[in-house]
Amino acid sequence: MRIRNGLRRVAELPTTRAGVERAFSYFTVGVRLGTVAQMVPAVRLGAGRAPDETAYLACWGAAALAAVAVSAATFVRRRPLGTLASVLDFGLACALLVLGPLVLAPWDRFGTWTAFQPGYALSVIITAGGVRGFGVWAGSLLAVSLCYVLYLGGDVEGDMVPTAVGNVLTYVVYALVARMFFGYTRRIARDADASRARAAELARREEERRAQVMMHNGVAVMRLLTEQGDAVSRARLVDQAEVELRRMRSYLRGGGRDGAGPDAPGGPDGPDGPDGRDGAPEGGRRAEGEGRRIALVPMVRRVCERFADLNVIASVDLGTGLSVTAAQAEALERALGSLLLNVRVHARAQQVVVHLDEEAGGGWTLTVHDDGVGFDPSSVTAGVGLREVVVGELRRRGLDVGIASAAGEGTTATITACPGPEGRPVRPTVRAAFAEAP
Incomplete structure (x- = not known):
């Protein structure tokens, strides 16, 4: 049960840079302690057959102690060894290979676990794939390979030569594979962190936009109440x-x-x-x-009644029978209210005409025109009301929006639902008479 819980904790590590480094530490612990476990069964036989039993046990103990120390350090640090510690780790592996001929019987030096030195060196190479510095990693790999050649000395000949060459290549291949594994996994973690940060920022911006849309008209009304x-x-x-x-x-x-x-x-x-x-x-x-579908005419009339003091003329009879989705109705109600609030605050209009007309094929057009002061499109940037509550929200609901104005000639806003092939709505194109804010 304890092993199962441990495996579950490893599998549930977060896919962040910190989580990946923690996974690398578990990987290092597994490889290094697994190597020690392979070394243990042959230690007694190797000591008995060694030319110097004490020297053999000293080398074996140094390797085992280093493996345990590296495992403990990476587990506590929750990441692989640093550059200096990795250099020392490689240095011990090289020293054990160089000392190997002195503590091993010649017939045990090749292909047995009584000669633990090559296997220990391989475990160091595999777990050192997480070293940040490429130069340190490449130089250490070269040093271990050369020390292994010294370890073999002149005792390899005949049929053993291909095996010896294969062992050297094993060091190189496993080192490259481990390096690619560590590097690619770290890259995935970096991309995942960047994606999460980007998603969080987009969510924050979207929530900010929602707040602007939901609060804009209310703030405008409260400001008018204070006047x-x-x-x-x-x-x-x-x-x-x-x-x-x-x-x-x-x-x-x-x-x-x-x-x-x-x-x-x-x-x-x-x-x-x-x-x-x-x-x-x-x-x-x-x-x-x-x-749900919402009747368009009653909704438009309801909004216009709230602004009766603006002398609003609601000419909507041509749209009788038209309906929109609940999402479009909500956006239309907010947009129409925002347009009429703009008229109240800025236009100084004598009259406002709201006209609804059904188009061929099931489309419709809602026009809001005031005879107020208007504005110069080239010198005006859309505020939150026009940019988000009107244009932005209606676009998101599949409606086309056009706003045209000229100084001294009033302003006209046109909202259109255009039917596409077989009655499906087409993607709208926004026509705005003002410059969009960045």
């Missing part, structure tokens, strides 16, 4: 403030997104339950909202 005005206009602003308050409260509670508007039936502040909670799971409410 001087007659009782009638303030009463209308209070009604609008209540609508925006419900919308903002829904957003802060985690609702009011993806088309589930606060005034929609079954929405976060709808009439189906206390405080707008209908008791249905969030996924069910979202799926239901996405499949």
Whole structure:
């Protein structure tokens, strides 16, 4: 059970740079202690057959102690050895190979675990693939290979030559494979960390955009409430403030997104339950909202009634029978409200005409025109209201947006749903009379 839990912890390591380095430390521990385990069965036989038993045991003990020390160090550090420690590790492997002919019987020097030195050197080479410095790694690999040639001396001849050459190549091949394994895995971890950071930044920006969209109209209404005005206009602003308050409260509670508007039936502040909670799971409410159709004309008239003090003329009879998805209805309601708020704050208009017309093939066009002061498109940058609440949100809902204006000639905003082949909506192209903010 303990082994199973340990394997599970290793498998569940995070795919971050720190997690990868921790995995490398486990890999190092496994290779080094596994080598010691292979060395143990032959130690007694090797000591008995060695020319100098004490020297043999001293070399064997140094190798075992170094393997345990490296394992403990990497486990505690949670990453492979540093450059200096790796150089010392390679140095011990080279020393053991050079001393091998002095502590081993000639017939044991090749192809047995009583001659533990070549196997120990291989474990050092494999686990040193995580050394950061390429020069240190390459130089140490060359040194071990040369020391192995010295270890063999002139005792290899005849049929043993290919095997000796193969052993040297084993050092080189395993070193290259380990190096590529460590390097590629680290690269994957770096890319994963960068992707997570990018995703977090995009999520932050998206949430910031959502907050701007949800709060913009409410902030505009509250600003108007603080200005001087007659009782009638303030009463209308209070009604609008209540609508925006419900919308903002829904957003802060985690609702009011993806088309589930606060005034929609079954929405976060709808009439189906206390405080707008209908008791249905969030996924069910979202799926239901996405499949629901909202009549376009009543929604447009409802928004226009909130701005009756602007002398709004709602000519929407030609759109009777048109409907949109709940997501589009929510975006349209916010966008139309934002456009009329802009008229109230900036346009100084005498009249506003809101016109809805059904196009051939099931499309429609909603036009908002005011006879106010207008603006020069070449010198005006879109603010949050036009850029996000109007253009940005409607684009995300598959609607085309055009805003045209000229100084002294008012402003016209056009929202269009264009049918594509077989009635499918086409990807919209935005036509804006102002410069987009960066």
